[in-house]
Amino acid sequence: MPLRSSKTNQLYLFSSLRKRKFPVHQGAGSHRIGVHVLCFILEGEASLLIDGVLCRIRPFELYLLVPGMIIDVPDRCSLITYYGLFFQPVMLVKEGKKFEGVKSLSLSGAFLPGHIAIRQPQQVLQRLLHMHDQSRGAARADAFSLRLLLEEFISFIITNAPEQREASDERIERSIIYMKENYTGKISIDHLAEAAEMTTTAYSRLFRKMKVASPIEYLNQIRMDKAKQLLDQEDRRVKEVADFVGFRSEFYFSRMFQRLVGVSPTVYMKRGTMKIAVASSLGFHEHLQSIGIEPVCVVDLFQYPGIGEQAYSKQLIEQLSELKRSKCDLIIADHYHLHLKDSFKQIATPYFLDFSVWDWKRNFVKIAELVNREREAxxxxxxxxxxxxxxxxxxxxxxxxxxxxxxxxxxxxxxxxxxxxxxxxxxxxxxxxxxxxxxxxxxxxxxxxxxxxxxxxxxxxxxxxxxxxxxxxxxxxxxxxxxxxxxxxxxxxxxxxxxxxxxxxxxxxxxxxxxxxxxxxxxxxx
Structure with missing residues (x-):
């Protein structure tokens, strides 16, 4: 049907969400895709040709398949388990005063077939699981509610793509661009307000509202993020990095880096090769083990009720000696060990996790970043x-x-x-x-x-x-x-x-x- 009007909107209609395995039958062959489906990989790895492009399929990746796509499967293909979200794009066309729905094969510009890069696979999975619950059983949601969930899911994917910038005021974005282009030099709040074409007071107030941080805090985080990238490179010196990211004082740079990152720049430079010890009453050594790192020493120096002073003193001396013998570079510790901070400093760099909020997941992610294992986490x-x-x-x-x-x-x-x-x-x-x-x-x-x-x-x-x-x-x-x-x-x-x-x-x-x-x-x- 010819489209006589330029007034169009695209909708996505929910069909079903199922947990499936691929390929259904072993052996080489080609599969033509006949529907629109988003595939979130749960288990298994395989190399497949998707429309002639070799794709290495891995867990926690997302793929958009559309009608007409060809998937070529090798003779010996590992089994892949995935959630398949089936849907139908519809173009809503305004003809005069009426709207008419037309099935569409094309998708919106930012929603392209093939591998879809995602920053937060965990949140993608959570949304899929919620949609799965809502689409099944006696309490199944109605078609309208499921369509809204699908639209929200697709919007989440598009707006949270790795290359996307978070939504903000255009004036604030101009000032952030200024920060990123000039962070190596001296930047004042007046410079940033001028870039945003606002008064200093109004700019600071709007920036904090949009970014939940002051402009200077945001600028320092940009500098620290760049510093972390540089410190990961070989043969970098702390003074050189400090100067590059806009600090004339190496001491002030190191102090700020320690405050924002949790360890000194020198320790951070060794984060992939450090020998880690753990002093924890909360089993923090398991954080490391779950991401493939075995700590060189694990101690628990809390004085539990029922343990007398003499027995505890003996235990304390023995375990501090064990820490020292391990020749660790870093001691990851919980708040039950804060009173031993000075003792730890004589052995290695201590890193105490913040327990102002009981958030086990945040602590896990911080530890993973500290040892360069974010993806594994x-x-x-x-x-x-x-x-x-x-x-x-x-x-x-x-x-x-x-x-x-x-x-x-x-x-x-x-x-x-x-x-x-x-x-x-x-x-x-x-x-x-x-x-x-x-x-x-x-x-x-x-x-x-x-x-x-x-x-x-x-x-x-x-x-x-x-x-x-x-x-x-x-x-x-x-x-x-x-x-x-x-x-x-x-x-x-x-x-x-x-x-x-x-x-x-x-x-x-x-x-x-x-x-x-x-x-x-x-x-x-x-």
Whole structure:
């Protein structure tokens, strides 16, 4: 049909979202694509010819296939598992006062067939999983809602492409261009406001609103990002890099680099070859192991309740000596070891993670950047998301409306885990979406009570860890089990009580979270 009007809009209609495998049959052959489909690779690697272009297919990549494309498969092709998002582009054409939908083979200019570069595969997967949930079962969303989800997904892909700049005010963008072109020299706030053609006050206010940082903070981050690139190059000197990115003082540059990046420029230059030690009560060595790095030394120097001063002093001396013998270049430490900062400095450069917010994932990503393993970390997080999604479906199918309560019995009190503000709570009640018991706090990370104050627990499954046994948690546990409320709790009567290791610590690392997920499946999936 001829298009007589230039008034057109493109829509994308949702067809289906399925988890599939390719190729269906082994052996060499060609496959002609007959539909529009976005393929997010979950597992498997293979070399395929897509419209004559050799593509190395890898996990966590996204491909757009369109009708007419030819995929050539070699004789021995590894199996690929992927999510296929099938859709139909429609051109909405205005004819006079009416709109008419016409099937379209072409796509919008920024949405091109073939491999689509994505910066955040984890977020792409999360959106696909949400769309998958909304498109299935009795609670399936209507066609309009699914179309909106599809449109949002495509918009997310386009606007978050690696080469894309985030949306901003044109005046702010002009000043950022000025920063990037002149960061090697002296730049004042007046220079930036002039580039934006604004007053200094109005410019500073708008910039902070758009970028959630002051202009000078943003400029310094540009300089530090460039400095990191230069420091990764061989035969670079810190003074040379400092001068190149606009610092006349090597000392001031090093101090700012340390503040923004977490380590000195000299340490950063060795980030791919450093010998790493870990001082942590939260299992941070597993962060390194999950991205393929084995720390040269792992110590835990927290004085746990029940350990006397004499025993702790002996342990402290022994483990500090072990750290020294490891000849490590860097010590990654948590906040439980801050009091040992000066002792660590005598051995190697200490790197303390920020615990003002209990964000296990942010700490993991920071550690990965510190050792030059960002891509590996992204893959680990994406695999973890896949495990969570598979476990969630399996557990929901098995458990139905059954509820779960997690407790920690210490030498002081009985603790009932809440639904929020702790990595374990968020894994169980948010990510796995398991149903909480009746006494699970909504707005607290944990409710602590004396054992005699234990209520009858409205829960079908009870998970308990005895914490600080040396300090007397066994006695608190015994007092709790002697209460009438304990005896009347349904999970106890049915024998659905499970002793667990320290999930509260394990939930701080990807490997620990995988272990918790596997144990929940082993115990609860029928």
């Amino acid at each position: 992204e893959a680990v997080l994406t695999r973890l998301d896949l495990s969570i999604e598979d476990a969630k479906r399996l557990l929901h199918h098995s458990m139905g409306e059954e509820r779960i309560t997690v407790m920690q019995v210490s030498h002081r009190a009985v603790g009932i885990q809440g639904k929020t503000d702790h990595p374990l709570n968020e894994l169980i009640y948010k990510e796995l979406a398991l149903k909480p018991g009746g006494q699970v706090p909504e707005e607290m990370w944990r409710l602590e009570i004396p054992p005699e104050a234990l209520p009858v627990l409205d829960t079908e499954h009870l998970f308990i860890q005895k914490h600080h046994v040396l300090a007397g948690s066994e006695e608190i546990f015994k007092r709790m089990t002697q209460t009438a409320a304990w005896q009347e709790t349904g999970a106890i009567q049915e024998g659905n009580i499970h002793a667990i290791p320290n999930w509260f610590v394990m939930s701080w690392t990807p490997l620990g979270r995988q272990h918790i997920i596997k144990k929940l499946i082993d115990l609860l999936a029928k």
